[in-house]
Amino acid sequence: MAQRRLPRAARPDRIAAEYRAALGPSVQVLLDLLAELVSDLAREWPQPEPVRTDNDRDVARTVKRTADKLARAVKAESIVPIATKYGAATSDFQRAQLAKQARAAVSIDVRKLSGLDRNVPRQIAQFAETNAQLITGLGQRMADDIAEIVEEGVVTGSRWETIASRLARAGQVTESRAALIARDQVGKLFGDINKQRQTNLGVTNYVWRTVRDNRVREEHEALDGDSFEWGAPPSEGHPGEAVNCRCYADPDFSDLLG
Numbered sequence: 001m002a003q004r005r006l007p008r009a010a011r012p013d014r015i016a017a018e019y020r021a022a023l024g025p026s027v028q029v030l031l032d033l034l035a036e037l038v039s040d041l042a043r044e045w046p047q048p049e050p051v052r053t054d055n056d057r058d059v060a061r062t063v064k065r066t067a068d069k070l071a072r073a074v075k076a077e078s079i080v081p082i083a084t085k086y087g088a089a090t091s092d093f094q095r096a097q098l099a100k101q102a103r104a105a106v107s108i109d110v111r112k113l114s115g116l117d118r119n120v121p122r123q124i125a126q127f128a129e130t131n132a133q134l135i136t137g138l139g140q141r142m143a144d145d146i147a148e149i150v151e152e153g154v155v156t157g158s159r160w161e162t163i164a165s166r167l168a169r170a171g172q173v174t175e176s177r178a179a180l181i182a183r184d185q186v187g188k189l190f191g192d193i194n195k196q197r198q199t200n201l202g203v204t205n206y207v208w209r210t211v212r213d214n215r216v217r218e219e220h221e222a223l224d225g226d227s228f229e230w231g232a233p234p235s236e237g238h239p240g241e242a243v244n245c246r247c248y249a250d251p252d253f254s255d256l257l258g
Contacts, residue, residue: 006250007104009097011211012090012190013183019086020182023135026074027178030139033073034171037066037146038164045153045160056154063150067143074139076132083131087124090186091117094193098251102201105253110201118200120193127189134181138174145170184244191240191248195230198251205229206249208239220247227252 044058095111102110110116149170153163198206208223210216216224219236224247228234239247 005104006101009101009209009248009250010093011246011248012093012186015086015089015093016183016186018089019082019186020179022082022086023079023178023182026079026135027138027175029073030070030142030174031171033066033069034142034146034167034174037062038167040066041150041163041167042160045163059150059154063147067147070139070143070146072139074136076136079132079135080128083128083135084124086186087127087131087189090127090189091120091124091193094190095197098194098197101251102253105251106256108256110197113201115200116197119196123189123192123196127185131181131185134185135178138177141177142170142174145173180244187240187244187246191238191245194240194249195238198249199230201251202255203251203253204231204255205252206239207252208234208247209250210247216246217242220245223247 040062041059044062095116099109099111102108146167149163149166152158153166205227208220208226208228210220210224212224220242223234223236226234228238230238233241236242239245239249
């Protein structure tokens with residue numbers, strides 16, 4: 001018996017946006033340290049003549065001091081509760097999407113089935129741990145960006161206006177990285193939990209679905225509508241596994257229909 005047409009699963013974009021907003025204060029700590037560095041360097045950077053040896057030492061000390069602060073500015077223990085909250089929200093959202101599809105296909109309320117959430121709490125905990133590492137690592141990545149900008153400025157004798165502009169972009173890059181982490185990690189968790197719950201139900205196959213807009217990767221667009229086994233992923237991996245992948249897996253309930 002063929003399963004009925006499934007309703008389209010919604011994406012957890014709102015959760016990703018709320019998660020990024022919740023990370024805002026941690027990102028702002030890094031931006032404030034960058035602003036402090038810019039203020040300090042504005043007093044020390046020589047103009048219009050090139051950097052001299054004494055200035056070079058002063059600049060290096062200032063950058064090193066900021067780098068040390070950036071590396072320890074965001075604590076993992078402050079990120080874990082935030083990530084856990086939005087990991088749980090992603091899990092609840094995915095459960096609702098799967099339940100909607102299961103009702104349409106097999107007239108079963110999967111939320112009442114025992115074993116549906118097997119291993120899901122572990123996935124949420126892993127999500128929180130991974131995200132804590134990624135967010136705390138933003139400080140070190142910003143410190144590395146700053147060191148590269150300043151070192152190049154010293155070597156080339158750049159004017160302060162050029163250095164200040166590049167440092168401002170370093171702050172924008174950090175904000176973009178935080179947004180990417182939120183989107184990518186929520187999408188990955190959604191896909192991982194979808195796989196876990198489907199296999200918990202005994203679903204062995206799925207149909208690859210894209211969001212069907214102009215930002216879909218060509219290689220993923222080519223997979224849209226194809227069927228795959230959970231135990232044998234295509235070369236691109238399962239939906240959601242690639243960085244910032246917005247594809248998702250529609251369950252094939254054929255095995256449950258008998």
